[in-house]
Amino acid sequence: MDTSSDRGRRAAPPPPPRLRGRLFAGSVVALLCLAGACLIDRTFGVARTYGATGTSLLTLGACLLAMTGLTACIGLGRWQKIHQLAARYRNIHGWVGITTGSLLAMGFLAGTFTLFAAPLQQWSTPPLPPQDARFSAISLTEIPALIGQLPATASTHYRLTLTSPSTARISIPTEPEIPLGVPSPSIIISQPAPHTLHFYRLTPSPVPNFIGGLHRRLGLPLPERWVMPFVGTLCLFYGLALLSGVILLLPGIWRSLMTVRLQGHARRLWLDLHSLLGLCTLPFQLVIALTTALFAFFPLLSVFFGAPASMKPAAGMMAMEQYPTALLSPAAALLQLRNLSPSFHPLTLEYVSGPHGGDNLAERISLQAPLYNANGSCSLPMSEQPYLLAVGTDPFNALIGRDRGSVLMDPQTGTILDSQNLPGQQSPARHFLTWCLALHFGSFGGEFVHWLYAALGLCGVGFFHTANKLWLNTHRLKITGQARPADTPATLWLGRLSEGSLLGCLLGLCSIIALSPLMSHLHSVNKDMMNGTGMPSSSMPAMTQSCQQVRLTYYGCLAFSMVAYCLLSRRLCRSMMTGLSAAALSTAVIVVTLRHSATQDTSSLILTAVFSIAALCLWRGAFRNACTRA
Amino acid sequence: MLGMGTEPVFFWGGLMMGAIWAVLLWLQLPGQTPRPERLSRQVGIAGLFLSGGLAWMLWAPVFGPVGAFFCLGGWGMALLCFMPVIWAVLSSSQTPHTS
Incomplete structure (x- = not known):
């Protein structure tokens, strides 16, 4: 129908052999950066000395070096004018964009929904019957007596969800909570009259957790442990595409940066929108690329890291043969937390006074959740150790989790067992790591930042969609x-x-x-x-x-x-x-x-x-x- | 809402100052942006620093100093993404061409 003589190809030429060589060199440099992190850890014992915080920061640095090394290698060689340098990046920018754009767009769309995982769970949950709803919030002073009325199996592990400064809702988890795993049902208690308790089993919706998994796997229907190496590699190339996009903007497009030409050829509109969204959200996109590479590579590299620092037993932290009967009252625990960190707003208090499932770094790595509940090498103390876990938010500080920080206390004395995830009470290294993760999760500034991140996430979806549209428009054939x-x-x-x-x-x-x-x-x-x-x-x-x-x-x-x-x-x-x-x-x-x-x-x-x-x-x-x- | 409930005046003041900062930044950037005749470049840049500083100072008691910095950055990024598109739609009399 059409021959090569009667059509003018506007598409960029196929990648020259030199580009493949540079790409290979860049990949080797990126690999060396990641291997270097393992070597540094082995030589200087970072994991032994600084635990998960040290190794995470080391991995983050290695990912940043790998990303910039990969980008720098593509531009290797002599160039006199900036457009000559930009020409080297044009092909690789387009190819990386079209091969990764759809996956990243799905990841960003699912990520936008993940920001509202907790409200979505609340939204999906049916309310208690009206006759019990009024009595599910129980005064903090009455809770110790009420716990005494519970069956022995239920009173060793219960959770108080604070509904006001002086009241809380009591629930009993029926299964151990696994970070990022299937949510576990719980028993909710209401007290319509003195000495009368009503029990309801609440089965939560698995949808918010599923959307979280979808976000982490970029929508791929494969187990996370298989997908993660791919996601990490993809993020390095995503970083390359971002940095090369900036270089491509330098020669001339900068002049029309804030221009969106609605009239004229569609290709120009997609280019305008793509440049606008890319440059305006560049810091956000770079942070996402870098931290996702950290999440993906950390479990892989930690296999090669040295033995992590073991959780040092704090004062009073030891295996107990007899479990405590007299526990710190919720009001006293809250007062102690207020004195420790005035800006910390506790949301839940979890009392565990019987044998419980502990966890360790290996277990959390297998769940791809080494950092989400990070407390050094263990997020929970040994299974014989009773504990009181206070989980909450802080409007003035960044939170290491998706939307909350935590502190581990002794349930009898209120002694702090572990406060490295307590916002505002962290070491400088942990504080820096917390900010890096908070910039990924949007876990600072409260709900305002959640909505801001939702807008930026949708801008990200638009950015990848315009990238695909632009590539397709560029590679179509113009027939005379x-x-x-x-x-x-x-x-x-x-x-x-x-x-x-x-x-x-x-x-x-x-x-x-x-x-x-x-x-x-x-x-x-x-x-x-x-x-x-x-x-x-x-x-x-x-x-x-x-x-x-x-x-x-x-x-x-x-x-x-x-x-x-x-x-x-x-x-x-x-x-x-x-x-x-x-x-x-x-x-x-x-x-x-x-x-x-x-x-x-x-x-x-x-x-x-x-x-x-x-x-x-x-x-x-x-x-x-x-x-x-x- | 977290932060907004405790210091609503500071929050909304910071939000407005942040919006002014983003608009002034947009006016200084190259491309098809509005060019008010009465706003000279020097005044625009001075206003940019002033509104940015004020927004940060108003938000610091609400989000903390570091949080205020990142909130202002995020707010600016979001506005800079939407403003040129809205401006293009407003300044164009024809429907967008999206084949």
């Missing part, structure tokens, strides 16, 4: 006599798959959000608890089954979208996917509103409003696409 450029097989299929995967991810996320309220259950277990049979039997197999259903729904939606994009027209698919996403979100809002949990607290109310607005926007997009088609 035809107004619109023609697709090559590569641009046709890459265009369909990139848009199909992004909208499929959106549809999948909206669908599992619609499922979320249906997967959270609350039912009375008074008989089990009062008959002396103790804690109800484990429901973890049911939780695992729920997780499988969520996984199946998400990947089913993703596959449906990609197949539809391969078979049907793009406009029809766009309209269909946005319409289905809108329908899923609308269903979720209706279900939650009917269950009266849409307005049970401020965060649920805000989430309902946001989902309603998002559903309206999606409906508008779907109808607009449908009308354009008609």
Whole structure:
């Protein structure tokens, strides 16, 4: 149909052999940087001396060096003018963008939802019956007496969720909590009258945890331990694309940086938007690339690091043959915390006075969660050690976790066992590491920063989408006599798959959000608890089954979208996917509103409003696409 | 909301000063940005430093000094992403071309 003589290729030429050599050299340099971190640790004993904090900072430095080394190697050689240097980066920037853009866009979209994991869980949870809801918040002074009324198996491990400065809700975890694992059910207690207790089993929704996993795996349906080396490598190339993008901007595009040309050729619009989003969010994107590389490489490198520093037993921290009966009252524990760190706002107090599951670095590495609950080499003390874990937030300091910090105390005396994750009470090295992680999670500045990060995350999705659009527009063939450029097989299929995967991810996320309220259950277990049979039997197999259903729904939606994009027209698919996403979100809002949990607290109310607005926007997009088609 | 509830005046003041800082920064950047005739470059740059400093000072009691710095950076980044797009839509009489 068309020959090479009658078409003008506007696409960039294929990578020259020199570029492959430079890329190889860059990869070797990056590998050497990471190997160097292991060597430094072995030589100077960083892990032995400074524990997980030292090795994390060492890995972070190695990732930064690897990223800059990889970028520098591509530009190796003589150049006289800046555009000659930029020319060396043009090809690699485009190829890295098109190969990683869709995965990163899915990762950013899931990451935006992950920011609201805790409110989403609360939003999905059905409220207690009205006759018990009023009595679930119990005065702190009454709690010790109430705990005495519980069956012996329940009184050794309980959690107090503070609802006001003087009241708390009591819950009993039925399974040990695994960081980033399947959420465990708990028993909630209410006291409608003195000496009368009502028990409810709360089964949480697995959806927020699943979205978190999706974010960490960039949407790939593989176990995390397999995906992590790939994610780390991808992040180094993502850093290369960011830095090379800045070099590409230097020669001339800088002059029209803040220009968005809506008229004219589509390619120019995508270029304007891509440059604008890329340069304006560059610090955010660099932080995300670097910290994700740290999360991905830390478990791999820690295998080669020396033995980590063992958790030194603090005063009073020792294995106890007899577990304490008299525990520090919640009011006294809160007073002690206030004296220790006035800006720390405790959210939960977890009392563990019996044998419990401990953890260690190896276990958390296998869960890909070495830093999320990092407390040196162990996040919890040895299994014989009773403890009181206070978890909370701090508006003035960064938090090491996704949205909270913690402190470990002795439940009898209130002696501090471990305070390295207590905001504002950390060593300078730990404080620096906390800020690095907080800049990834947005765990500083409270809810304002969460919403700011949501906006920046959506800008990131737009950044990768415009990168894909730009690449596709650049690589289409311009045929003489035809107004619109023609697709090559590569641009046709890459265009369909990139848009199909992004909208499929959106549809999948909206669908599992619609499922979320249906997967959270609350039912009375008074008989089990009062008959002396103790804690109800484990429901973890049911939780695992729920997780499988969520996984199946998400990947089913993703596959449906990609197949539809391969078979049907793009406009029809766009309209269909946005319409289905809108329908899923609308269903979720209706279900939650009917269950009266849409307005049970401020965060649920805000989430309902946001989902309603998002559903309206999606409906508008779907109808607009449908009308354009008609 | 965390931070906002304790010091609402400082929070909203900082938010407004941060927005002014971002607008002044946008006006100084190259490309298709509005060029007010009465605002000279020197005054613009002076206003940029002044509004940035004020925003940081107002937010420091709410988020802490380091937190205020990063909040201001994030707020500026978000506004700089949206303002040129909104400006392009407002200043254009035709519908966007998005093939």
